[in-house]
Amino acid sequence: MTNSPTNYKIARVLRSKEDAIISYDRLSNWYDWLAGTSEWQFTQAGMEMLNVQPGESVLEVGYGTGKALKALALDVGPEGYVAGIDISTGMMAVARKRLQDEGLQDVVDLHCGDALDLPFASDLFDAVFISFTLELFDTPEIPVLLTACKNIMHDNGRLVIVAMAKRKHENLMQCLYNWAHISIPNYADCRPIYTIESVLQAGYRVKTILNKTMWGLPVEVVLAYIPV
Numbered sequence: 001m002t003n004s005p006t007n008y009k010i011a012r013v014l015r016s017k018e019d020a021i022i023s024y025d026r027l028s029n030w031y032d033w034l035a036g037t038s039e040w041q042f043t044q045a046g047m048e049m050l051n052v053q054p055g056e057s058v059l060e061v062g063y064g065t066g067k068a069l070k071a072l073a074l075d076v077g078p079e080g081y082v083a084g085i086d087i088s089t090g091m092m093a094v095a096r097k098r099l100q101d102e103g104l105q106d107v108v109d110l111h112c113g114d115a116l117d118l119p120f121a122s123d124l125f126d127a128v129f130i131s132f133t134l135e136l137f138d139t140p141e142i143p144v145l146l147t148a149c150k151n152i153m154h155d156n157g158r159l160v161i162v163a164m165a166k167r168k169h170e171n172l173m174q175c176l177y178n179w180a181h182i183s184i185p186n187y188a189d190c191r192p193i194y195t196i197e198s199v200l201q202a203g204y205r206v207k208t209i210l211n212k213t214m215w216g217l218p219v220e221v222v223l224a225y226i227p228v
Contacts, residue, residue, distance in 0.1 A: 012139055017114065020087060020136070021089075039214075042221065043067070045210060046160045049210065050160040056075075057082075057127075058127045058128070058129060059124075059128045059152065061084075063091070063095055064094075065094045069095060070098060073104045073107045085111040085119070116148065120152045125152055125153045127160070128152075128158075132190055146199065150204070153226060158225050161199065161220075164218065165194075206224045207223045
């Protein structure tokens with residue numbers, strides 16, 4: 001029997017979404033330099049696991065500066081469809097500029113808004129990609145988002161999540177990071193979550209789990225499918 005994430009304590013998100021928007025708008029032009037380089041290798045591992053094919057349709061939740069959107073657009077090719085949703089208008093501007101520089105502005109459908117209210121039709125996407133974003137949603141919102149992603153995917157659609165992973169027994173670095181998340185949430189905005197348990201609770205079938213470490217903090221890359 002799989003333990004529900006509700007059996008474990010996960011730090012709540014104390015920062016309001018309005019404050020989050022202000023913070024990401026302010027950081028948007030510097031984000032790749034501040035955090036993008038350290039996160040990128042894990043995001044790349046997630047995209048490799050997602051294994052997007054030419055002609056497929058893919059959504060990225062929390063696209064940030066658009067680095068993954070660019071790679072996904074190149075993967076699906078001219079016959080495919082890529083969309084992204086992010087809460088920050090500043091991030092959207094940076095992502096749009098990146099796509100324009102690559103001649104991909106007409107390939108990717110950019111949206112700015114809260115992913116809890118996805119502006120897409122049901123049965124639209126083959127896959128959904130979420131990298132270092134699920135941790136930003138408050139604990140009660142995580143199952144809501146994962147269910148919303150299921151609703152916009154085809155039968156047997158696949159989901160890849162890259163996230164900081166919560167462990168029941170934490171090392172010193174994890175304890176320090178949790179303190180930073182509570183004390184300075186604009187700088188340590190993500191908090192570790194029970195990724196696998198959350199995905200299973202939302203009704204997905206987990207196929208592959210890749211365990212990695214970033215600055216001594218556990219990171220999970222999880223591939224899951226909608227059961228048919």
